[in-house]
Amino acid sequence: MALLKSKYLQLVNPVYMGDRPACEMKLSILSFGSDKTQTRQISSVDELIKYKNDSKMSWINVSGLKDIDSIKKLGELLEIHPLSIEDVLHTEQQAKMEVFDKYRFLSIKTIQHKKHFYSPADEKKKKFPYFRKKKNFAAKEDEINELVIDQISIIVMKNVLLTFQEISEDSFGGIRKKLLESTGDINKIDTDYIAYLIIDNIIDEYLHTLYNLEDYIEDFEDRAAQTTDNTFIEKIQEAKKYLQQIRRAILPLKENLLIISRHELFFQTGEIKPFLQDLNENLNHAVALADHYREWLSNIMEVNLSFLSYQLNKVMKVMAMISSIFIPLSFIAAIYGMNFDFMPELRYEFAYFIVLGGLGLIAIVMMIIFKIQRWF
Numbered sequence: 001m002a003l004l005k006s007k008y009l010q011l012v013n014p015v016y017m018g019d020r021p022a023c024e025m026k027l028s029i030l031s032f033g034s035d036k037t038q039t040r041q042i043s044s045v046d047e048l049i050k051y052k053n054d055s056k057m058s059w060i061n062v063s064g065l066k067d068i069d070s071i072k073k074l075g076e077l078l079e080i081h082p083l084s085i086e087d088v089l090h091t092e093q094q095a096k097m098e099v100f101d102k103y104r105f106l107s108i109k110t111i112q113h114k115k116h117f118y119s120p121a122d123e124k125k126k127k128f129p130y131f132r133k134k135k136n137f138a139a140k141e142d143e144i145n146e147l148v149i150d151q152i153s154i155i156v157m158k159n160v161l162l163t164f165q166e167i168s169e170d171s172f173g174g175i176r177k178k179l180l181e182s183t184g185d186i187n188k189i190d191t192d193y194i195a196y197l198i199i200d201n202i203i204d205e206y207l208h209t210l211y212n213l214e215d216y217i218e219d220f221e222d223r224a225a226q227t228t229d230n231t232f233i234e235k236i237q238e239a240k241k242y243l244q245q246i247r248r249a250i251l252p253l254k255e256n257l258l259i260i261s262r263h264e265l266f267f268q269t270g271e272i273k274p275f276l277q278d279l280n281e282n283l284n285h286a287v288a289l290a291d292h293y294r295e296w297l298s299n300i301m302e303v304n305l306s307f308l309s310y311q312l313n314k315v316m317k318v319m320a321m322i323s324s325i326f327i328p329l330s331f332i333a334a335i336y337g338m339n340f341d342f343m344p345e346l347r348y349e350f351a352y353f354i355v356l357g358g359l360g361l362i363a364i365v366m367m368i369i370f371k372i373q374r375w376f
Contacts, residue, residue: 014089025071058160065166095151108154150171152164253283257283
């Protein structure tokens with residue numbers, strides 16, 4: 001086995017590949033004893049050696065993928081295939097599921113919803129779209145709701161659950177708290193159950209993020225027939241692109257869950273099977289919401305384009321009326337601007353005032369006609 005592992009490591013050299021700088025690695029472990037559950041931080045991978053063959057169940061969480069050597073060492077310790085470690089570190093690829101002899105591997109895209117206050121530097125960020133709204137009417141700063149896509153990798157073994165998070169912030173705090181406060185039989189908790197809780201939490205985040213986007217889309221809808229802001233359509237396009245990114249994050253997990261439900265490859269505990277239908281229904285709902293919101297934004301864009309066209313038509317109508325009024329006035333002025341010596345009207349004492357009055361009368365009559373026709 002050592003020779004085989006050495007050959008694999010010569011062929012595969014996992015490196016971090018992501019769209020953001022790698023975060024510092026943090027290790028934590030949640031261990032399940034016979035009478036209690038406890039969690040603690042770990043400073044080195046070497047401390048995990050004693051958990052390898054432990055009959056008690058442990059959940060090891062790795063936040064941040066900067067320390068590649070430690071991650072490789074952890075993989076060797078738990079006999080994880082180098083290709084799985086490569087998938088953990090390659091955060092730009094699509095979610096995937098693989099089943100090995102000693103463990104099962106699943107990578108998932110998560111969506112985290114972060115809030116902070118707007119600063120001019122946010123205008124320069126093009127990596128991820130963001131949505132702004134006033135915190136309250138008296139607020140001087142806008143509140144930014146930024147959506148961050150992260151990769152979570154889950155490795156499920158008999159007594160060990162291993163999770164990898166791309167960013168150093170722990171998104172499993174709620175699950176950990178639930179397990180620590182559990183008053184039921186601790187011995188009934190297994191790695192399949194915790195993996196299910198993680199997947200369920202990620203799907204809930206999908207729905208929570210989409211529900212939050214609905215408020216901003218409604219704001220777009222309210223402004224569509226009122227604003228002529230040049231950046232309005234650009235913001236709608238950003239929202240549509242991000243919804244497409246959310247959809248691309250959801251669909252691979254949906255396909256993997258369908259495979260898991262039909263072939264029972266990933267979860268080996270029969271009690272988990274009834275919950276998979278609920279996960280699939282929630283994912284279907286999330287995909288339907290993303291598609292609905294994209295169509296909604298397209299309709300809003302069409303309304304805004306129609307409004308801009310209507311505003312342009314109003315301007316063109318005013319310009320056309322002004323041109324129509326000045327056409328006869330220009331014609332008369334052109335006649336009396338000719339340099340002929342024998343123009344009888346030029347000899348009249350009040351000819352200048354008569355011509356000006358006639359020009360004014362023509363303009364007034366045309367405006368009355370336009371008003372009767374309801375052209376303005």
